[in-house]
Amino acid sequence: xxxxxxxxxxxxxxxxxxxxxxxxxxxxxxxxxxxxxxxxxxxxxxxxxxxxxxxxxxxxxxxxxxxxxxxxxxxxxxxxxxxxxxxxxxxxxxxxxxxxxxxxxxxxxxxxxxxxxxxxxxxxxxxxxxxxxxxxxxxxxxxxxxxxxxxxxxxxxxxxxxxxxxxxxxxxxxxxxxxxxxxxxxxxxxxxxxxxxxxxxxxxxxxxxxxxxxxxxxxxxxxxxxxxxxxxxxxxxxxxxxxxxxxxxxxxxxxxxxxxxxxxxxxxxxxxxxxxxxxxxxxxxxxxxxxxxxxxxxxxxxxxxxxxxxxxxxxxxxxxxxxxxxxxxxxxxxxxxxxxxxxxxxxxxxxxxxxxxxxxxxxxxxxxxxxxxxxxxxxxxxxxxxxxxxxxxxxxxxxxxxxxxxxxxxx
Amino acid sequence: xxxxxxxxxxxxxxxxxxxxxxxxxxxxxxxxxxxxxxxxxxxxxxxxxxxxxxxxxxxxxxxxxxxxxxxxxxxxxxxxxxxxxxxxxxxxxxxxxxxxxxxxxxxxxxxxxxxxxxxxxxxxxxxxxxxxxxxxxxxxxxxxxxxxxxxxxxxxxxxxxxxxxxxxxxxxxxxxxxxxxxxxxxxxxxxxxxxxxxxxxxxxxxxxxxxxxxxxxxxxxxxxxxxxxxxxxxxxxxxxxxxxxxxxxxxxxxxxxxxxxxxxxxxxxxxxxxxxxxxxxxxxxxxxxxxxxxxxxxxxxxxxxxxxxxxxxxxxxxxxxxxxxxxxxxxxxxxxxxxxxxxxxxxxxxxxxxxxxxxxxxxxxxxxxxxxxxxxxxxxxxxxxxxxxxxxxxxxxxxxxxxxxxxxxxx
Numbered sequence: 001x002x003x004x005x006x007x008x009x010x011x012x013x014x015x016x017x018x019x020x021x022x023x024x025x026x027x028x029x030x031x032x033x034x035x036x037x038x039x040x041x042x043x044x045x046x047x048x049x050x051x052x053x054x055x056x057x058x059x060x061x062x063x064x065x066x067x068x069x070x071x072x073x074x075x076x077x078x079x080x081x082x083x084x085x086x087x088x089x090x091x092x093x094x095x096x097x098x099x100x101x102x103x104x105x106x107x108x109x110x111x112x113x114x115x116x117x118x119x120x121x122x123x124x125x126x127x128x129x130x131x132x133x134x135x136x137x138x139x140x141x142x143x144x145x146x147x148x149x150x151x152x153x154x155x156x157x158x159x160x161x162x163x164x165x166x167x168x169x170x171x172x173x174x175x176x177x178x179x180x181x182x183x184x185x186x187x188x189x190x191x192x193x194x195x196x197x198x199x200x201x202x203x204x205x206x207x208x209x210x211x212x213x214x215x216x217x218x219x220x221x222x223x224x225x226x227x228x229x230x231x232x233x234x235x236x237x238x239x240x241x242x243x244x245x246x247x248x249x250x251x252x253x254x255x256x257x258x259x260x261x262x263x264x265x266x267x268x269x270x271x272x273x274x275x276x277x278x279x280x281x282x283x284x285x286x287x288x289x290x291x292x293x294x295x296x297x298x299x300x301x302x303x304x305x306x307x308x309x310x311x312x313x314x315x316x317x318x319x320x321x322x323x324x325x326x327x328x329x330x331x332x333x334x335x336x337x338x339x340x341x342x343x344x345x346x347x348x349x350x351x352x353x354x355x356x357x358x359x360x361x362x363x364x365x366x367x368x369x370x371x372x373x374x375x376x377x378x379x380x381x382x383x384x385x386x387x388x389x390x391x392x393x394x395x396x397x398x399x400x401x402x403x404x405x406x407x408x409x410x411x
Numbered sequence: 412x413x414x415x416x417x418x419x420x421x422x423x424x425x426x427x428x429x430x431x432x433x434x435x436x437x438x439x440x441x442x443x444x445x446x447x448x449x450x451x452x453x454x455x456x457x458x459x460x461x462x463x464x465x466x467x468x469x470x471x472x473x474x475x476x477x478x479x480x481x482x483x484x485x486x487x488x489x490x491x492x493x494x495x496x497x498x499x500x501x502x503x504x505x506x507x508x509x510x511x512x513x514x515x516x517x518x519x520x521x522x523x524x525x526x527x528x529x530x531x532x533x534x535x536x537x538x539x540x541x542x543x544x545x546x547x548x549x550x551x552x553x554x555x556x557x558x559x560x561x562x563x564x565x566x567x568x569x570x571x572x573x574x575x576x577x578x579x580x581x582x583x584x585x586x587x588x589x590x591x592x593x594x595x596x597x598x599x600x601x602x603x604x605x606x607x608x609x610x611x612x613x614x615x616x617x618x619x620x621x622x623x624x625x626x627x628x629x630x631x632x633x634x635x636x637x638x639x640x641x642x643x644x645x646x647x648x649x650x651x652x653x654x655x656x657x658x659x660x661x662x663x664x665x666x667x668x669x670x671x672x673x674x675x676x677x678x679x680x681x682x683x684x685x686x687x688x689x690x691x692x693x694x695x696x697x698x699x700x701x702x703x704x705x706x707x708x709x710x711x712x713x714x715x716x717x718x719x720x721x722x723x724x725x726x727x728x729x730x731x732x733x734x735x736x737x738x739x740x741x742x743x744x745x746x747x748x749x750x751x752x753x754x755x756x757x758x759x760x761x762x763x764x765x766x767x768x769x770x771x772x773x774x775x776x777x778x779x780x781x782x783x784x785x786x787x788x789x790x791x792x793x794x795x796x797x798x799x800x801x802x803x804x805x806x807x808x809x810x811x812x813x814x815x816x817x818x819x820x821x822x
Contacts, residue, residue, distance in 0.1 A: 003444055003445065003449060003450045004450065004452075004453035005453075006445055006450065007444075007445045007446075007450025007451060007453055007454055008453055008454060008457065008468075010435060010445050010446075010450075011451075011454045011467075011468040011469070012467055012468055014434045014435055015434075015467070015468070015469070015470070015472050015473065016434065016468070016469040016470030016471070016472070016473075016474075017433060017434050017435055017446055017470070018431055018432070018433065018434065018470050018513070019431075019432050019434055019470070019473075019513045020429055020430075020431070020432070020503060020506075020507050020513040020514065020515065021429070021430050021431070021432035021507075022428060022429065022504050022507055022508060023425045023426075023427065023428050023429065023430055024421060024425055024428055024504075026504055026505065026508045027797075028797065029741045029742075029796075029797075032741060032750075032796065033414055033418075033741060034414065034417055034418045034421055035418075035421075035428055035501050035504055036498075036501040036502075036504070036505065036750075037485060037501075037718060037719065037739075038414060038718065038719040038740075039414045039415065039417065039418025039421075040418060040422075040485075040497045040498055040501050041415075041485050041486070041487060041719070042415035042416075042418055042419055043418055043419060043422045043497040044484060044485065044487055044490055044494045044495065044497050044498060045487065045490075045494075046419065047490075047493050047494040047496070047497070048487070048490040048491065048494035051491075051493050051494075054493040054494070054496060056422075056423055056426070057419070057422040057423055057426070057427070057497060058422070058426070058427040058496045058497055058500060059426070059427030059428070059429050059430070059496070059500060059516075060427070060493075060496065061426050061427070062426065062427075062430075063427075073455060074448060074451075074452050074455065075452070076452060076455055076456065076459070079455055079456075079458075079459040080459065080462075080536075081536035081537070082458055082462050082465040082471075082536045083455045083456075083458040083459035083462075083465070084455065085458070085465060085469045085470070085471065085536070085537055086451045086454040086455055086458070086468060086469055087447075087451055087455060088537070089469060089470060090446050090447040090448075090451050091447075092431060093433050093435075093437055093446055093447070094437065094447065095431075096431050096432075096433055097433060097437045097438075102429070102430045102431040103431065104431065104515050105470075105537050106534055106537060107534075107536045107537040108533050108534060108536070109532065109533045109534075109535065109536050110533050115533065119530050119533055119534065121520065122519050122520045122521050122526065122530055123517055123518075123519060123520075123530065123534070124520065125481075125491075125492035125493050125496070125518045125519070125520050126492070126496055126499070126516050126517060126518040307448060307449065308448065308449040308452070328448075329449075330440045330443060330444060331440075339443075339447075385440075385443070386438075386439065386440075
């Protein structure tokens with residue numbers, strides 16, 4: 001039986017992946033009077049008097065909503081809220097398995113940004129954190145930004161989880177090839193949620209320079225080629241990206257008199273890869289042809305993260321001279337997977353009682369994750385998802401960063 | 412340690428009552444590839460092709476949202492969404508313990524009926540049913556009504572759970588005192604969600620007469636006294652109730668020429684109770700004075716359901732001649748408690764794949780619950796919450812009624 005059939009059979013047999021478990025017995029009238037009426041009334045009164053006590057007496061302290069609108073699910077696209085539920089359940093299962101966080105799926109029957117924002121705000125009293133999931137770009141940016149002040153951490157995993165794990169992998173890959181991160185020329189294929197977030201993180205955009213080594217030369221690609229400042233019909237997000245990427249053609253060098261860009265990197269992937277040190281694919285399977293690797297600088301680093309089919313298959317990339325290769329797949333070395341990040345990020349944030357997950361916490365997570373591999377090699381730049389050290393180090397680093405940056409709630 | 416202190420201690424120690432449990436192992440890469448990517452993609456595809464399959468492959472088939480706006484929590488009133496969470500968790504715990512249903516609390520930071528309706532609709536893809544809880548009247552009526560067509564059962568427990576358990580208790584109490592239900596004069600004190608729903612159910616309002624024995628004489632009371640047709644400033648719901656209760660003063664007997672009511676039962680509880688057979692209190696502790704019982708017919712039935720302090724204490728009512736006494740409390744005989752109803756109602760509805768919980772299903776639940784006591788006596792008119800027979804009989808009756816009345820989803 002193939003993996004597809006086996007997965008179908010398992011899901012049908014179990015009817016989903018999650019269930020509720022009681023943390024206290026309700027076996028007799030005494031139990032009932034403590035867990036429910038009349039005893040519970042006193043718990044309610046305490047919280048009514050001081051809302052902060054909801055963290056002491058309820059599941060809020062350890063509960064995360066995994067919220068989607070079903071618009072960008074895995075590589076499957078806009079399949080809607082019902083069809084996204086198996087993925088959201090899976091995410092919740094990983095939260096529990098890896099960080100002992102109780103997560104619950106909320107699949108929304110709307111793809112309107114304002115409605116998503118409104119609903120998340122209004123269901124937030126019962127949750128300690130919100131993990132936004134599989135919401136397509138650029139809507140996801142608007143949704144996440146609008147939710148940063150609701151008092152509990154809101155984190156779009158497809159953006160920041162990916163960015164953090166990519167940065168961690170790149171820190172170690174750069175060590176393997178003996179290059180400095182700040183000198184790398186990086187081509188990022190895909191400018192959806194993940195591509196944008198990876199670019200921002202590598203550029204240390206919005207991040208205190210003290211804790212971040214910025215890459216200077218990034219070319220961001222979408223389906224129409226390189227994103228550059230004067231390209232027509234760029235959306236708001238890509239317009240911003242065009243001012244901070246494509247170093248030879250940023251806003252500063254915009255020739256407003258002639259209304260023309262100078263020195264822009266334009267055109268297709270093959271051209272952008274000339275002289276590049278790193279390819280990061282968060283786009284479409286099979287998109288990178290093997291001859292493109294030849295155009296890159298010596299010891300190229302290839303992260304082909306499209307799932308389940310990478311932009312280029314690892315075996316092929318290796319033959320063409322790739323020095324370090326990462327994918328999103330578990331059946332090749334160097335699986336660059338969000339599951340290395342989100343359990344620890346939320347564990348640290350919840351334990352610190354953080355209001356937000358700020359950039360410093362994200363950078364701390366990336367460094368902690370990179371540190372889980374003692375001596376990186378081409379075959380081992382990133383820890384295994386089942387390495388218990390990962391959640392431990394990431395959550396501690398995130399917790400400390402939250403406290404140091406004052407991101408914690410006053411209680 | 413008193414019950415309050417013990418409940419506080421327990422909640423603080425456990426940090427809430429619920430947690431998530433995995434139904435499948437995620438201990439290695441193989442498990443991960445089945446529960447999550449790449450295996451889960453095939454499950455998504457199947458549901459994307461046929462939305463109904465979400466019931467086969469996900470938690471939707473057995474998951475209920477317990478939704479509140481925190482506006483009418485226990486006897487505590489409008490304490491808001493955070494402070495209501497301990498009660499909602501308790502409710503979810505009871506769902507699991509009594510019916511093995513996985514329920515999850517959703518505490519909304521809005522008390523606007525339209526917003527509540529909208530949010531419930533939009534979070535419904537992941538749930539198999541919605542239990543509305545502790546939403547104040549008359550808002551709860553609007554919310555529930557507007558949600559009857561969303562394709563999954565929506566049930567406001569404070570209304571119908573209470574109405575069903577009261578009807579079941581009354582069926583057996585009437586047997587004990589040897590009176591016929593249809594001949595009883597019943598005074599209902601309290602015209603919030605519970606009082607209105609109990610009245611409607613006893614009157615068989617909207618219910619097929621074939622399966623229902625209607626009471627003819629009900630006086631509904633609120634804090635201003637009897638609800639009658641010409642009383643000023645009645646809200647929409649009470650206006651409707653005034654046309655179907657207060658038999659001597661219904662709309663039919665309204666004297667439109669003189670714009671006056673004739674023969675209306677007006678005034679206070681004491682007056683209404685003259686010649687009454689049954690008092691049902693869903694109002695305020697201590698509201699019934701013992702001398703009022705003397706005004707009632709012989710062998711009066713007293714259901715004093717205010718919690719934790721009943722309208723009249725059972726010992727006192729007994730001394731004054733009450734033949735059958737029920738309360739909401741677990742420390743007296745005849746605990747008339749919703750927990751006898753909602754687990755079985757939802758279990759039956761989910762097993763039948765019902766679209767709604769219709770009146771026939773509710774009546775079936777009441778009769779099934781009444782049948783759990785073989786030979787009712789004054790001290791035993793209703794089953795014990797821990798009697799395993801209750802959920803079994805109620806859920807089977809509800810399931811059958813759903814199928815017989817065509818309330819099931821076409822699959």
